[in-house]
Amino acid sequence: NGEEFPVQPISSSEEILFENNFKPFFIKTGIKMLPGRKLMDVYLNEVFFAEDVADPTLYHITMILGKKLIGELNTQKLKEKVLALVDSGKYKKFHVKATLGSQRSYLALVPLRPWSYEKLLLSDQPTKKTLKEKLTVTKNSISNKFYWVKFNRNGTFSLFDKQRNVLFTNQHAFEDLGDRGDEYTFSAVKPDKARAVKVHRKLKTVGPLFAEIEQTMLLKVYAELSEDRTKRSGKAIIPVSTTFRFYRDLPRIDITITLTNTAKDHRLRICFPLPFESPTTKTSTHFGFIERQGEPVSLEEFAEQPSGIQPQKRFIRIEDPKTQAAFSLFNKGLPEVELVHKQKLALTLIRAVGFLSRQDFPERPMHAGPFLETPGAQELHKEYTFEYSLLIHAKEMPINETVNAAESFALPPVSYPFVNNTLVSKLQKPLISFKESMIKISSLRIRDNALTVLLYNIDQNPVELPITTVAKFQKCEEKTIEGVCKKTLTITNGNFNLKFKPFELKLLKIT
Structure with missing residues (x-):
């Protein structure tokens, strides 16, 4: 629907070649000696700069290296930026890391509909959404x-x-x-x-x-x-x-x-x-x-209280x-x-x-x-x-x-990547849906082209439940746990109704 959801990295796996903390003097000396983008048998392809969240006197410099030369990087401007950071006097130490790159996992908080698929598109562009609330x-x-x-x-x-x-x-x-x-x-x-x-x-x-x-x-x-x-x-x-x-x-x-x-x-x-x-x-x-x-009730006549x-x-x-x-x-x-x-x-x-x-x-x-x-x-x-x-x-x-x-x-949601294909639109429609929040689905499975659903009422009051299914279904059988049919309902235009007693379970076979 076009709504944006920010993402946040949660874990990463990377091959680190070098990592250490340095005082400003050693950083200043080291950056002046940088010969260019070729470092031994690898190339310097990108550099990231970041202040430390918890320690304002610590600064992070992460160098992304690779076996091949990729992209453009002006080493002279890089040196000037590092020297300016050192000369600012704001930072007492620099955390320097050289890595061959990482595989990083990200997290997003996204509202999901029950028992259906949501289509999510990944973007490498920063979100335009303004985050008002902060941690x-x-x-x-x-x-x-x-x-x-x-x-x-x-x-x-x-x-x-x-x-x-x-x-x-x-x-x-x-x-x-x-x-x-x-x-x-x-x-x-x-x-x-x-x-x-x-x-x-x-x-x-x-x-x-x-x-x-x-x-x-x-x-x-x-x-x-x-x-x-x-x-x-x-x-x-x-x-x-x-x-x-x-x-x-x-x-x-x-x-x-x-x-x-x-x-x-x-x-x-x-x-x-x-x-x-x-x-x-x-x-x-x-x-x-x-x-x-x-507090349990004590019963003297019981050997085990x-x-x-x-x-x-x-x-x-x-x-x-x-x-x-x-x-x-x-x-x-x-x-x-x-x-x-x-x-x-x-x-x-x-x-x-x-x-x-x-x-x-x-x-x-x-x-x-x-x-x-x-x-x-x-x-x-x-x-x-x-x-x-x-x-x-x-x-x-x-x-x-x-x-x-x-x-x-x-119960975290299950995700499926679509690399070369697109999600079929009908998969985004739930097989079964209803608005009553006191009715819960315990299990849902498809067998022999039929949908078997176990529902239960968590309320102490009776509940009338309008249910919507996909258009292909025409009949609903209410069964006992042993599988004996108790009642048959006709599904009209994907809709039918059920009545639940307080705390009642219902096993349905929908065809």
Whole structure:
């Protein structure tokens, strides 16, 4: 439709021949000695100049070299420009890099329609679009129109929600408890110890659309349980590297963490303390969400007492009953989460245990399976990468928007390059579409020239749904999960209607 979307580089792969930092005196001497464009067995084809984003006293000079002479480059003007930079006195050091070029990936934030293709044309021309909103970022802080974030010395951060004037402190804190349980049930052994040392941060990516802060640290934890499994003993160090991505136009914060487990008999969680208490949570399931009590109900007649630990698919949402504040946490494949004492959200990263089943711990004093040792379940010396994302938002935000945000994080779009061909126009029309936001598509597939769709209603109210399909379809069969036809509908000019009960699933075969 002709709308422009700015792009930002996110990663690159290049063959670097030389890279170092120099004081102004050495730069001035070196540039005077530049013989011309021929340097040993390569040619100087292009030079890029840039001030450093974080350090105003640092200047970057990147030289693009090649095996062949390409384009025109006036070396005399190049020398004059470098000498002028040195003589300005603004810069205390110069970062010089000589490279044979790079393969660079770029990111753009583009609105996409559901279940359809969007045609995007790549351009090497700079965008004419004026970016009014900006990211203000250093290695220790960041600010956009939604929030400001400030990192602490221990690796946690504080976040101030600008739209609701709420401060979230000590976010992204590690918790590590001993675990004398088994693969079925967690059994805590105190104390909690996860002390962060040698915490370092740097700006990984800075641009108009988003910024990334990379943080490394060492976590000091206990190494294992004592022989009688009642105490924690020994020392272990877990190396942790975390990348925080902050967007200019999204209130979401994406987090990628990589660590190597070096301890046994423990559970490692990442925690988000909340500035409010909430008695309930809304947690995603395969076909919607479930509202649960944060504190489990104790039942004396049960040998195994209920736990506050709960399963999730893609998100958990917690709301402040007194204000408009709300907090949602999304994940990719991290199914265990807990709201602790109504105001701390804890996401499990690692449970390292050595037995399939035991019966000698208070939470479940009987076997749940065979008494087998499982040393591989200690996950020792294995590197893991976890991905999750948080969203601070208004309590009044509909639950369907939480579902959409979680899926946008967990399910990136698929792209196909068209090099010598063009996209057929009919592919840009969705096979199926509807406007009702409370109805979601769980799966969509084409088999034997028929479209099979599984839909579900995430609303507690009935929903009437007008549906539009491509013109070729004429009939819709509503089937049971076993495949038995319940009802047949006629599709007229690509349109038909369905009625959903609260939280109902429907399996459709469209032909």
